[in-house]
Amino acid sequence: LARGATGPDLAGRHVVVSAGGTREPLDPVRFLGNRSSGKQGYALARTAAARGARVTLVAANTALPDPAGVDVVRVGTAVQLREAVLKAAADADAVVMAAAVADFRPAAYATGKIKKKDDQEPEPIVLVRNPDVLAEISAGRARSGQVIVGFAAETDDVLANGRAKLARKGCDLLVVNEVGERKTFGAEENEAVVLGADGSETPVPHGPKEALAETVWDLVKARLA
Numbered sequence: 135l136a137r138g139a140t141g142p143d144l145a146g147r148h149v150v151v152s153a154g155g156t157r158e159p160l161d162p163v164r165f166l167g168n169r170s171s172g173k174q175g176y177a178l179a180r181t182a183a184a185r186g187a188r189v190t191l192v193a194a195n196t197a198l199p200d201p202a203g204v205d206v207v208r209v210g211t212a213v214q215l216r217e218a219v220l221k222a223a224a225d226a227d228a229v230v231m232a233a234a235v236a237d238f239r240p241a242a243y244a245t246g247k248i249k250k251k252d253d254q255e256p257e258p259i260v261l262v263r264n265p266d267v268l269a270e271i272s273a274g275r276a277r278s279g280q281v282i283v284g285f286a287a288e289t290d291d292v293l294a295n296g297r298a299k300l301a302r303k304g305c306d307l308l309v310v311n312e313v314g315e316r317k318t319f320g321a322e323e324n325e326a327v328v329l330g331a332d333g334s335e336t337p338v339p340h341g342p343k344e345a346l347a348e349t350v351w352d353l354v355k356a357r358l359a
């Protein structure tokens with residue numbers, strides 16, 4: 135039986151989870167990255183598998199062991215993550231975007247290592263926008279009834295920013311975390327509010343990332359056709 139009292143209530147479902155953080159290369163040895171560890175996404179994948187779902191985990195630059203019984207697709211950049219998520223989402227019942235996707239990438243990639251020159255200031259780094267994967271999959275549901283979940287890390291006006299983001303993205307659920315210097319990134323525990331497009335608001339008290347994952351799947355399940 136699954137963890138907790140839930141049982142295999144996602145049997146017959148295919149779910150896609152993205153996890154980790156994208157890295158946007160500048161040259162062969164350097165990248166722009168973020169602090170996402172992937173732990174929340176892996177907890178979501180493990181939990182869904184334990185509840186009987188077929189799980190595709192799109193993992194961006196994580197240093198975590200592959201969860202048992204989960205299809206893991208490894209990606210590096212936001213563009214690669216988009217490809218992998220769109221492909222896996224084609225026949226998915228639900229997509230949960232727990233990955234921290236870089237909003238921007240360097241406009242240029244240097245094929246050789248960028249070298250410093252004694253008599254010159256460094257070149258500024260020019261950025262261009264990455265595709266917004268969550269907005270894209272929300273706008274074009276691969277299949278009617280697909281449930282789409284986003285994550286948002288906010289430092290200020292957490293709920294107001296979360297509501298605005300949920301509307302902007304067009305997803306069904308948005309898990310909003312408050313982040314700060316020592317909160318969330320890399321931590322074992324999490325605290326969040328899950329906002330629903332239907333106006334619902336589900337607080338999840340401070341606790342293990344598995345507990346938040348279970349709540350997310352409960353809310354997804356309630357919205358599956």
Ligand code: CTP
Nearest residue numbers: 231233235237264265266267268284285286287
């Ligand atoms: N996301 C995405 N593609 C992007 C950026 C974000 O799919 N290029 C997804 C993330 O996986 C997450 C959600 O969108 O599920 C919210 O990410 P967040 O960075 O909070 O939202 P942004 O719209 O990028 O807003 P902000 O300016 O606050 O970073």
Ligand code: CA
Nearest residue numbers: 234235236237
């Ligand atoms: Ca962002």
